[in-house]
Every structure is written in structure tokens, then in C-alpha cells.
Amino acid sequence: NAGVTQTPKFQVLKTGQSMTLQCAQDMNHNSMYWYRQDPGMGLRLIYYSASEGTTDKGEVPNGYNVSRLNKREFSLRLESAAPSQTSVYFCASTRDSPSYEQYFGPGTRLTVT
Amino acid sequence: GDSVTQMEGPVTLSEEAFLTINCTYTATGYPSLFWYVQYPGEGLQLLLKATKADDKGSNKGFEATYRKETTSFHLEKGSVQVSDSAVYFCALSDRTGNQFYFGTGTSLTVIP
Numbered sequence: 001n002a003g004v005t006q007t008p009k010f011q012v013l014k015t016g017q018s019m020t021l022q023c024a025q026d027m028n029h030n031s032m033y034w035y036r037q038d039p040g041m042g043l044r045l046i047y048y049s050a051s052e053g054t055t056d057k058g059e060v061p062n063g064y065n066v067s068r069l070n071k072r073e074f075s076l077r078l079e080s081a082a083p084s085q086t087s088v089y090f091c092a093s094t095r096d097s098p099s100y101e102q103y104f105g106p107g108t109r110l111t112v113t
Numbered sequence: 114g115d116s117v118t119q120m121e122g123p124v125t126l127s128e129e130a131f132l133t134i135n136c137t138y139t140a141t142g143y144p145s146l147f148w149y150v151q152y153p154g155e156g157l158q159l160l161l162k163a164t165k166a167d168d169k170g171s172n173k174g175f176e177a178t179y180r181k182e183t184t185s186f187h188l189e190k191g192s193v194q195v196s197d198s199a200v201y202f203c204a205l206s207d208r209t210g211n212q213f214y215f216g217t218g219t220s221l222t223v224i225p
Contacts (some may be wrong), residue, residue: 012207042202048211048212094210101147
């Protein structure tokens with residue numbers, strides 16, 4: 001039972017390069033999320049998708065784009081990476097009502113130089 | 114808007130000590146409340162949850178009670194172990210389940 005998977009686990013980019021972080025879940029959840037985690041700031045929501053075909057901005061969407069490719073997959077794209085985007089990125093999916101508990105992937109550690 | 118405030122860390126305790134990590138929230142309506150745990154190098158794992166006022170969530174000896182009157186969801190454990198060393202996050206979801214808000218995390222280290 002894989003749960004939520006993310007690739008890659010680690011990535012180093014130069015300023016201005018682009019990349020896509022991949023996320024997939026096998027729990028048939030409707031909602032999926034992308035967060036970033038920075039020291040002392042907890043988790044901050046970048047984008048979420050409440051269902052296939054829909055996406056919405058979270059707290060810190062600038063510099064990112066997302067695609068909900070199908071019910072299983074939700075990707076995060078950095079078009080032109082900046083050092084401020086150095087962070088650990090987590091994908092999550094949510095069990096539906098009534099508990100809405102989230103299931104997290106193992107994370108992608110991204111460094112932008 | 115909705116938010117979660119939790120106790121600043123780091124917290125260091127001796128094995129078998131009593132643990133409390135405070136968490137308070139601000140929310141409209143009636144959110145669901147959660148505690149997540151993160152071990153080094155891993156993603157967050159759900160520790161326990163409560164979906165309505167006066168509910169008590171419990172798991173692995175940890176407990177937290179949803180207190181609407183004090184807007185709190187404090188995490189407690191009667192006797193911590195070295196294996197409990199991790200970062201603990203308090204979180205809430207709004208009633209739509211579309212928005213989640215996390216506290217900044219509290220790092221716990223338990224020494225033998």
C-alpha cells in the first residue's frame with residue numbers, strides 16, 4: 001500500500017532553471033495539496049485541488065503552477081527557480097468528510113543555488 | 114482568518130516524564146482538529162484527531178481534547194519514551210476540508 005508518493009526525493013537547481021515535482025496517491029482521494037516547509041514556519045499551503053480538473057491557490061502560490069493530471073496525480077512546477085524557493089515540499093491527499101485527515105508523502109528537498 | 118498557535122519549542126524531557134504541548138486555534142464555524150508527528154527525514158503522520166467539541170482523540174498513549182470554550186487542543190502523554198522524540202504539529206481543517214492550517218511545530222527530545 002504505497003499511499004502518497006513523491007519524486008524526486010532530492011533536487012538541486014540553479015537560479016532560473018525549471019522543474020516539476022511529481023505526486024501520486026492510490027487511496028482514491030478527491031483532494032490533493034502541495035505544501036512547503038521552512039524552518040520555524042511550519043507548513044504553508046501552496047496550491048490545492050479539491051477534485052480532478054480543479055485547482056486553487058493557497059497561502060503562498062507565487063512562483064508555482066500546478067496540474068491535476070487525473071484523480072491520482074498532482075504535479076507542482078517551478079518555472080524559474082529562485083533561492084527563496086529552497087525548501088522541503090510535501091504533497092498530501094485528504095480523506096473525505098467527516099474527518100478530512102491528511103496523508104502526506106515523504107517530501108522533496110529542493111535547493112536552489 | 115483561521116489559524117493555529119502552538120507552544121514554542123524545543124522541549125527536552127527525561128524518559129517517563131509527563132508531556133504537554135499547548136495548542137490554541139482561531140476558526141469560524143466548527144473545524145476538525147489534528148495532531149501530526151514528523152520524524153526526521155519523513156513526512157507528517159496523523160497522530161490523533163477530533164471532529165467536534167468535547168471529543169477526545171487518542172493514539173499510542175497520546176491524548177488531546179477538543180475544547181470549544183477555550184479554543185484549545187492540547188497534546189498530552191503521561192510517560193514519554195525516547196522513541197517519542199519528533200516534531201509535533203497541531204492543525205485544523207475547515208468544514209469544507211479544502212483548507213488546512215498548521216502550527217509552526219514543537220520539537221520534542223526525550224533523553225534516557
